[in-house]
Amino acid sequence: MTAAPSAATPALLAARFITLEGGEGAGKTTLSKRLAEALAASGLPVLRTREPGGAPGAEALRNLMLHGHVAWDPVAEAMLMFAARREHVAKTIRPALEAGIWVICDRFADSTLAYQCYGHGLDAAVWRKLADVALEGFAPDVTLVLDLPPEAGMARALTRGLPDRFERLGKAFHARVHAAFREIAAAEPKRCALLDAAQGADQVFAAASATLRERLGAPL
Ligand code: Z5A
Numbered sequence: 491m492t493a494a495p496s497a498a499t500p501a502l503l504a505a506r507f508i509t510l511e512g513g514e515g516a517g518k519t520t521l522s523k524r525l526a527e528a529l530a531a532s533g534l535p536v537l538r539t540r541e542p543g544g545a546p547g548a549e550a551l552r553n554l555m556l557h558g559h560v561a562w563d564p565v566a567e568a569m570l571m572f573a574a575r576r577e578h579v580a581k582t583i584r585p586a587l588e589a590g591i592w593v594i595c596d597r598f599a600d601s602t603l604a605y606q607c608y609g610h611g612l613d614a615a616v617w618r619k620l621a622d623v624a625l626e627g628f629a630p631d632v633t634l635v636l637d638l639p640p641e642a643g644m645a646r647a648l649t650r651g652l653p654d655r656f657e658r659l660g661k662a663f664h665a666r667v668h669a670a671f672r673e674i675a676a677a678e679p680k681r682c683a684l685l686d687a688a689q690g691a692d693q694v695f696a697a698a699s700a701t702l703r704e705r706l707g708a709p710l
Pocket of ligand 1: 512513514515516517518519520521540541542556571596597598599601602603605606646647649659687688689690691692694
């Protein structure tokens with residue numbers, strides 16, 4: 491999903507890797523579309539992508555993980571997430587950045603920490619080891635963490651007819667994931683910005699734009 495720039499690309503602005511994180515229904519997809527449109531309108535080439543997925547092999551793993559019928563062992567699930575991520579970085583994200591294309595990615599490694607570790611109980615030390623092997627230090631320039639209480643995310647997801655996942659994983663699970671994203675943002679304030687996602691979409695977009703302007707010099 492590459493949005494073509496509509497004007498001359500601003501000079502000397504290196505391509506950046508931006509990730510969006512948060513629970514289900516927090517508004518990541520909505521925000522990523524608006525940011526990509528705004529960056530493209532200001533003359534920057536932009537690629538929107540998502541995890542798990544974003545490259546052919548990673549999409550195959552996504553199907554296996556999200557639409558298969560296996561109750562994964564948490565370590566196995568985390569290994570699959572990082573296998574998909576490595577493929578995504580190697581085949582899609584790095585080539586785009588090297589070609590000068592800004593990348594906006596819906597979920598990245600923080601989601602594995604939040605879901606597999608805080609949510610499903612995987613030891614964070616395993617996450618760290620897998621991240622070291624799969625990413626070799628590669629990390630987002632900025633992560634926008636969309637902060638929304640799980641009940642509100644569920645209400646939004648219900649409007650899209652997706653109640654099963656919430657019911658399957660339970661309220662306590664989603665509360666742990668919500669707390670995890672807040673902790674991740676607090677632990678890495680240079681990389682992460684916590685945005686109040688309970689606001690309307692226009693306000694969330696304005697807050698995200700201000701963050702990218704201040705931290706990356708993005709022309710938003
Ligand atoms: N997962 C994992 O376990 N480990 C990992 O490492 C990774 C992922 C990478 C991916 O699901 C699943 O994989 C996810 C985590 C796990 N699941 N679980 N459990 P996905 O890709 O199918 O979906 P998602 O990432 O959870 O996103 P989502 O449910 O599609 O939600 P969203 O993208 O954050 O929200 P949205 O689609 O933009 O908005 C939802 C609705 O709210 C929609 O009707 C919008 O119009 C509306 N909306 C959006 N913003 C607003 C505001 N500001 N106000 C009001 N309404 C709004």
